[in-house]
Amino acid sequence: MRTPSPLPAAFSSRALSVREASDAGVSRHRLYKPGLNRPFHGARSTLADLTPDAKPLQIARRRLEEYRPLLSDAQFFSSASAAAFWGLPLPWSLYSGPVHVATQWPKRAPRVRGTSGHALRHPAVIETNGWRVQGPADAWCELSAFLSVEELVAAGDALFYRQRKLTTRDRLAAAIRKWGGKPGALKLREAFELIRENAESPKETEWRLILMREGFPEPELNLEVRDPAGELVAILDLAYRWAMTGLDYDGRHHAEDPAQFARDGVRYNALQRLGWHDIRIMAGMPKQQILDDLRERLIKRGWRPEQSLEPRSSQRQRNRPRRPTK
Numbered sequence: 001m002r003t004p005s006p007l008p009a010a011f012s013s014r015a016l017s018v019r020e021a022s023d024a025g026v027s028r029h030r031l032y033k034p035g036l037n038r039p040f041h042g043a044r045s046t047l048a049d050l051t052p053d054a055k056p057l058q059i060a061r062r063r064l065e066e067y068r069p070l071l072s073d074a075q076f077f078s079s080a081s082a083a084a085f086w087g088l089p090l091p092w093s094l095y096s097g098p099v100h101v102a103t104q105w106p107k108r109a110p111r112v113r114g115t116s117g118h119a120l121r122h123p124a125v126i127e128t129n130g131w132r133v134q135g136p137a138d139a140w141c142e143l144s145a146f147l148s149v150e151e152l153v154a155a156g157d158a159l160f161y162r163q164r165k166l167t168t169r170d171r172l173a174a175a176i177r178k179w180g181g182k183p184g185a186l187k188l189r190e191a192f193e194l195i196r197e198n199a200e201s202p203k204e205t206e207w208r209l210i211l212m213r214e215g216f217p218e219p220e221l222n223l224e225v226r227d228p229a230g231e232l233v234a235i236l237d238l239a240y241r242w243a244m245t246g247l248d249y250d251g252r253h254h255a256e257d258p259a260q261f262a263r264d265g266v267r268y269n270a271l272q273r274l275g276w277h278d279i280r281i282m283a284g285m286p287k288q289q290i291l292d293d294l295r296e297r298l299i300k301r302g303w304r305p306e307q308s309l310e311p312r313s314s315q316r317q318r319n320r321p322r323r324p325t326k
Contacts, residue, residue, distance in 0.1 A: 144184025
């Protein structure tokens with residue numbers, strides 16, 4: 001078999017459109033030869049394949065990169081695809097689903113196999129480093145079509161992670177108002193009330209919501225614990241400062257990385273010397289055991305469960321309008 005002719009150097013390790021390649025003198029015959037992936041109709045890619053252990057977010061962003069050469073000047077990534085671009089945590093079905101491409105109404109929504117097209121009124125579009133993407137607050141609102149309230153909270157917390165702030169609460173509230181009465185509006189408003197700043201992972205959000213649902217006081221997020229000299233000892237995922245009690249979620253890398261495992265031990269001992277009690281949460285641990293350990297610790301530190309607010313599910317049930325009696 002004859003070796004395909006080399007592509008121009010400008011097309012090395014990148015995605016390109018068939019039109020762009022043709023304009024550069026690449027024959028149509030060459031565009032169907034080995035060495036070029038065809039991720040979408042009208043697109044080609046010379047990007048190196050992702051490794052088998054690539055994370056879902058990496059896979060989703062690769063698909064955006066492969067489609068980007070097909071975007072017209074009036075088009076942009078929206079909805080779940082924009083959320084993936086901004087790094088929001090999503091279910092695998094959204095990372096691996098169609099690429100969401102939008103334009104401003106009344107222009108016609110894009111139609112390409114493997115995509116979901118949208119025509120949006122008054123879209124908030126951000127241009128950054130050559131990308132045109134729906135703004136993070138509006139993209140989060142679009143997720144109401146796919147996510148539960150708790151999933152929306154996890155994605156919303158990611159807008160305000162401790163190490164990066166993608167928007168402000170005022171902008172997010174404005175985006176919800178702009179959403180109006182469209183489907184998902186109630187979910188957005190409920191999720192907005194539960195979103196907090198300074199989280200660092202979806203697991204922190206998951207456990208914060210579990211604790212609140214089970215009637216525990218709301219914990220602080222990523223509390224810095226310092227020794228009497230002011231030196232940082234630890235940053236606790238979830239913490240009750242008044243009870244000197246923290247909860248930390250440890251992923252698999254904490255056990256598989258010997259250096260990380262040793263650092264965790266040093267950190268744990270330092271917290272103990274300061275009088276802190278750190279509850280470790282690991283995958284596979286019984287949830288009830290963790291809750292029982294926390295309840296016992298907080299009660300020892302003076303908490304009375306009856307002092308807490310009702311679980312939110314009970315509040316919703318109690319506040320639900322009743323049918324009038326006949």
